Amino acid sequence: xxxxxxxxxxxxxxxxxKITLECSQTMGHxxxxxxxxxxxxxxxxxxxxxxxxxxxxxxLSSESTVSRIRTEHFxxxxxxxxxxxxxxxxxxxxxxxxxxxQYFGPGTRLTVL
Amino acid sequence: xxxxxxxxxxxxIQEGENATMNCSYKTSINNxxxxxxxxxxxxxxLILIRSNEREKHSGRLRVTLDTSKKSSSLxxxxxxxxxxxxxxxxxxxxxxxxxxxxxxxxxxxx
Numbered sequence: 001x002x003x004x005x006x007x008x009x010x011x012x013x014x015x016x017x018k019i020t021l022e023c024s025q026t027m028g029h030x031x032x033x034x035x036x037x038x039x040x041x042x043x044x045x046x047x048x049x050x051x052x053x054x055x056x057x058x059x060l061s062s063e064s065t066v067s068r069i070r071t072e073h074f075x076x077x078x079x080x081x082x083x084x085x086x087x088x089x090x091x092x093x094x095x096x097x098x099x100x101x102q103y104f105g106p107g108t109r110l111t112v113l
Numbered sequence: 114x115x116x117x118x119x120x121x122x123x124x125x126i127q128e129g130e131n132a133t134m135n136c137s138y139k140t141s142i143n144n145x146x147x148x149x150x151x152x153x154x155x156x157x158x159l160i161l162i163r164s165n166e167r168e169k170h171s172g173r174l175r176v177t178l179d180t181s182k183k184s185s186s187l188x189x190x191x192x193x194x195x196x197x198x199x200x201x202x203x204x205x206x207x208x209x210x211x212x213x214x215x216x217x218x219x220x221x222x223x
Contacts, residue, residue, distance in 0.1 A: 042215040104155030
């Protein structure tokens with residue numbers, strides 16, 4: 001098991017609420033990623049970071065935002081959740097090894113009512 | 114657009130049989146990786162093959178890479194019920210992050 005953690009594992013919340021999904025890794029990896037994945041479907045990269053104070057938008061446009069104040073921590077925030085945000089959110093990290101092999105957290109399954 | 118596309122989308126086999134899935138990609142790569150995802154969980158890295166390699170083995174896994182055809186295959190031999198999962202290929206290149214395929218769902222029945 002990789003040392004990358006996500007909380008909460010499951011979240012059911014009402015429309016309009018602000019939520020933060022937590023992701024932490026203890027491997028000292030500079031690169032971190034957020035993916036959105038609907039059940040049985042492909043992964044969509046929504047945010048990534050190559051180090052502290054570095055954040056970039058991914059291939060899929062998302063209303064969420066991220067921050068990278070510490071190497072080990074890469075939280076994702078939704079200011080106002082909507083039912084269209086219902087999905088699984090996967091966090092991953094990788095080192096600067098040249099292969100970009102990624103280590104994934106267990107995911108957060110978000111349901112917005 | 115999706116860099117990797119996998120075939121088949123779904124595969125159902127019995128324990129002891131071999132499972133083969135394929136991945137095609139569009140641009141030049143440095144390496145190709147395969148990941149497994151159990152239902153509702155994160156992905157787990159299985160095996161990596163570099164662009165200058167043609168075949169690689171790891172336990173019951175065999176990966177091939179044909180850069181001229183821009184394709185790779187993953188073979189799982191003597192499958193077990195515990196191999197039931199989705200399998201994703203991912204390509205790594207100079208762009209600094211992985212491009213994942215859509216995945217193949219494998220069901221192994223006892």
